[in-house]
Amino acid sequence: MFALRFLVAVLPVLVLLGGILWLRWRAYRAAALAWLVAVGGAALLYGASPVLLASASAKGLSLALLVMLIVWAAVFLYALADDLGAVEVIAAHLLSSTGDPILLALLLSWTFSGFLQGIAGFGVPVAVIAPLMVLAGFTPVRAIAAVMIGHSWAITFGSMGSSFFTISLVMDVPGALLGPPLALLFAVPVLFTGLSVAHLAVGWPAVVRVGPLVALASWLIVGLMWLLNLWGAAPVSSMLPGLLGSLVLLLAGRTRPYRRLATRAALATPRRLTFRWAFLPYGLLACLSLTAQIPAMRQAAEGLRFALSFPALSTTQGFQVPAQSAYAPIRLIGHPAPLLLLSALLTYLAYAGWGLWKPGAHQRAWQATVRQSTGTTVGVSLMVMMALVLADSGMAAVLAEAAEALGARLYLTTAPFIGLLGAFVTGSNTNSNVMFGPLQLYASQALAVSTLTVAAAQTLGGSIGSGVAPDKALIGTSVVGKGVSEGEVMRRALPYGLLGVLLVGIEVLVATLLGFG
């Protein structure tokens, strides 16, 4: 009987993976079928009533609403900045900052792509940076693979923290508790991705040459990530560390070992914006995000939130779902979407005041946002609904029972690979956290290991997995062109991703043995 229950519990996940991997469906189609399979299995074998299934699906949709509001607002701000020419100016500024190929590769693929991931995500760093890497003289395969692995450290806290918020909600770990230790555990991925970019771009001599610089920049990036999380500013915990890393590398470019004259054509091209004007939307966003964390501000806006409450329910087989008084609350101060939109509004006022505004920019940005985010929203919504059906019907608990057989130590090392698998298949750290979060939660409880540590392991693996996912290779090859195949790029990037996740697994195990989390 347990075998049948396990099979039915694992079937929705297999349907999702199979639909995307073997049938090559878009994620939303596979998620739709997975939701149907999950609801059917929960009703027929797990004794879930229509009330419980409707309630679980409503929970899923309200969680998806919280995450997708961030995504829509982040993509809109990026599309607006891109339309106004700001992204082009910032990128050209970086391209002309140094003539040292290794430093340039690190600056573009590792730190600046992390900064871009912090704001927009969804393949934007690959789309923006890979062509610049080719322009800087790297082969297309190396260029795309370097950005894929290089920006992966920034994915969990990227897109204004959407993946972080998701894992915190799905695994019921308060963000304030999860953020600081998770930031510290990013030490290995940040260092590893930096060294990987150097190795991918030039080879072992580059790793030896820039190793100390990468270590210094990693230390500063992780330190700032940790401080921002202590401050409660998770949404900017990729953006600002990415910016700090870029500044460190820019300063290093002025020192003797790295000083070489830039010879890029970008230097001579006249542009309508200065660097300061180009950076304004993101500077405003950083200031507003930090201001929103001031305790007085948060207290004043404490009541300004939208949240649904859910009653306690149970299946006919006795699986209990606890009541939730305010599920996935969307706060006016604290949720990134209002800050992103306010940054867009202030950018409009400043640009219009100085005659830099392009007529119709907001409409074009909105159209680009709708084009880019509609499919993702439908896919994520159905996936989250499926995940909540798995969790509330007791199916995830059965999967966790099976995971118990692995034992605590082996499970901790495996947990990041589960995150990687979900992100690799769906192309998203957020989706992976939604899909496997309930399984990881119940497994951590069954194995009596820290839920916080397992949550961190899941999203760390998901972060790297999302970076090296096939959809990123597809974006890279379609933007760069030049007849490069996705397969070539994947073969180059994937070994780094797998090694990175293995190192994360070891890091998580060692941290647990040392009493961390």
Next chain:
Amino acid sequence: MRLRFALYALMLALPRLYLAGAYLQSSAAATVELLLIAALCVYLIAPERKS
């Protein structure tokens, strides 16, 4: 077009699912809402007709 429709349908489904499942706890209303979502899923899974 299909995705745009699905997005609107899901946005409208949130208050209805919540009312039927969590608020009213009505088995009949919850069944109707689940069937509507199931129909949307079938619509999304079906291959798109080439024009």
